[in-house]
Amino acid sequence: MTQPIRILLAKVGLDGHDRGIKVVARALRDAGMDVIYTGLHRTPEEVVTAAVQEDVDILGVSLLSGVQMTVFPKILKLLANQGAGDMIVVAGGVMPDEDVAALKAMGVAEVMLQETPPQAIIDTLKRLVVERGPR
Numbered sequence: 001m002t003q004p005i006r007i008l009l010a011k012v013g014l015d016g017h018d019r020g021i022k023v024v025a026r027a028l029r030d031a032g033m034d035v036i037y038t039g040l041h042r043t044p045e046e047v048v049t050a051a052v053q054e055d056v057d058i059l060g061v062s063l064l065s066g067v068q069m070t071v072f073p074k075i076l077k078l079l080a081n082q083g084a085g086d087m088i089v090v091a092g093g094v095m096p097d098e099d100v101a102a103l104k105a106m107g108v109a110e111v112m113l114q115e116t117p118p119q120a121i122i123d124t125l126k127r128l129v130v131e132r133g134p135r
Contacts, residue, residue, distance in 0.1 A: 005129050006034040007058040010047040012075075015065040016040055020114060024062075024092065027118035028125070044071055048078040051087060057129050063093040064114075068103060076107050086135070088128050092116070 009025050011018055018040055029035045036054055038047060051059040063071060068091060079085050091103055091111045100111045109128050112121050
């Protein structure tokens, strides 16, 4: 039997809206994934430390506050510094199309915007883990 996909979901920064990430967390859990939700107002350092300690397959960060172009470079650098540069990082929330392209170019595996249906998120995460292969 294969291990379930482990994912850590986080809200970074001052954004206080967590309804969407809770809907996503429940959908992922119902799809058989191990989901860890760190809660609101986390720093990039807290999120990366938790993701490394929990040995997750995927780190998912949800942002609505417009700070994605500062938060994700920091998260990717922190992961690399902790020897976890191979961890799959995905972004979710609200952001302009030009930022989506820039995030993917810097190493974010996928960006799922607020209108992405839960099943599409589940399918995308499963595909990313299959594409990565065993750790």
